[in-house]
Amino acid sequence: xxxxxxxxxxARTLRPVLEGAVVRSVSVLEKSLVxxxxxxxxxxxxxxxxxxxxxxxxxxxxxxxxxxxxHVHLGMTGSLMLEEAGDPREKHTHLVFRFEGSIPxxxxxxxxxFGGVWLGEPxxxxxxxxxxPDALEVGLREFRTIFSRxxxxxxxxxxxxxxAGMGNIxxxxxxxRSGIHPLTRGNDxxxxxxxxLHRTMKKILKGAIAARGSTIRDYRASxxxxxxxQFRHQVYGREGEPCRRCGTAVMRVQIASRSTHLCPSCQPxxxx
DNA sequence: AGTAAACTCCGGAAGC
DNA sequence: TGCTTCCGGAGTTTAC
Numbered sequence: 001x002x003x004x005x006x007x008x009x010x011a012r013t014l015r016p017v018l019e020g021a022v023v024r025s026v027s028v029l030e031k032s033l034v035x036x037x038x039x040x041x042x043x044x045x046x047x048x049x050x051x052x053x054x055x056x057x058x059x060x061x062x063x064x065x066x067x068x069x070x071h072v073h074l075g076m077t078g079s080l081m082l083e084e085a086g087d088p089r090e091k092h093t094h095l096v097f098r099f100e101g102s103i104p105x106x107x108x109x110x111x112x113x114f115g116g117v118w119l120g121e122p123x124x125x126x127x128x129x130x131x132x133p134d135a136l137e138v139g140l141r142e143f144r145t146i147f148s149r150x151x152x153x154x155x156x157x158x159x160x161x162x163x164a165g166m167g168n169i170x171x172x173x174x175x176x177r178s179g180i181h182p183l184t185r186g187n188d189x190x191x192x193x194x195x196x197l198h199r200t201m202k203k204i205l206k207g208a209i210a211a212r213g214s215t216i217r218d219y220r221a222s223x224x225x226x227x228x229x230q231f232r233h234q235v236y237g238r239e240g241e242p243c244r245r246c247g248t249a250v251m252r253v254q255i256a257s258r259s260t261h262l263c264p265s266c267q268p269x270x271x272x
Numbered sequence: 273a274g275t276a277a278a279c280t281c282c283g284g285a286a287g288c
Numbered sequence: 289t290g291c292t293t294c295c296g297g298a299g300t301t302t303a304c
Binding site: 032076077092110111112113114149150151152155217218256257 | 300
């Protein structure tokens with residue numbers, strides 16, 4: 001669920017509250033969420049100052065004062081909530097971070113446990129080795145290289161190692177608004193269309209960030225607020241409803257093993 | 273009751 | 289042969 005706009009909203013919510021905070025203690029209630037093993041998480045972080053909250057693609061990174069970073073991946077149903085120490089704990093609360101002073105607790109809640117955290121090296125360069133360029137940062141030249149491959153457009157946008165941050169929702173929205181069928185091969189898309197997709201993708205992501213993301217079911221920002229971009233979806237979740245551009249019924253099909261929404265007349269398959 | 277769901281990793285088959 | 293792409297299963301809980 002949380003894709004780039006939702007993770008960015010979480011980062012923006014946490015930043016003013018947590019930057020500068022010093023860790024008092026960490027509780028690991030569900031060990032399987034700590035990917036490198038739970039041993040040492042508290043020891044490693046206790047007494048350290050959180051200096052920055054960063055995001056790359058769907059990944060959040062907390063930098064701590066001397067040379068430690070904690071990466072967080074929210075998976076499908078993960079959330080990071082700011083709550084007072086006395087507040088009742090939500091079910092599926094797996095990690096609790098406490099800070100010095102009157103700063104609220106940070107709680108990692110994740111019913112499906114697809115998310116996780118792991119310790120890493122502090123900020124090294126613009127992006128980490130296992131992720132492609134961030135979808136908001138990627139330049140047109142780099143984007144063209146990505147789309148020079150003989151692979152379905154849907155798969156190219158969704159592969160985090162190729163391009164980081166796009167998930168099912170924004171992928172379908174970006175392809176619709178660019179008039180590209182998700183099955184079209186990267187190397188069958190014209191230069192002009194690739195440029196259009198690059199422009200459209202960023203515009204959608206920025207619009208979604210401004211709307212604080214899309215709340216379909218579970219997603220909430222760290223202060224509990226919902227997003228509103230779901231009201232502006234053109235195809236996602238609109239199977240059978242008329243296309244807002246031409247009136248044709250929106251279709252839902254499986255592409256790259258993912259449920260995919262498209263308008264068959266606005267998004268023709270092209271082949272060169 | 274069965275199935276699908278917004279994610280990622282991984283192994284192996286298939287394609288070029 | 290070797291690289292790229294494709295597919296399905298696992299991990300987990302909830303809701304329709």
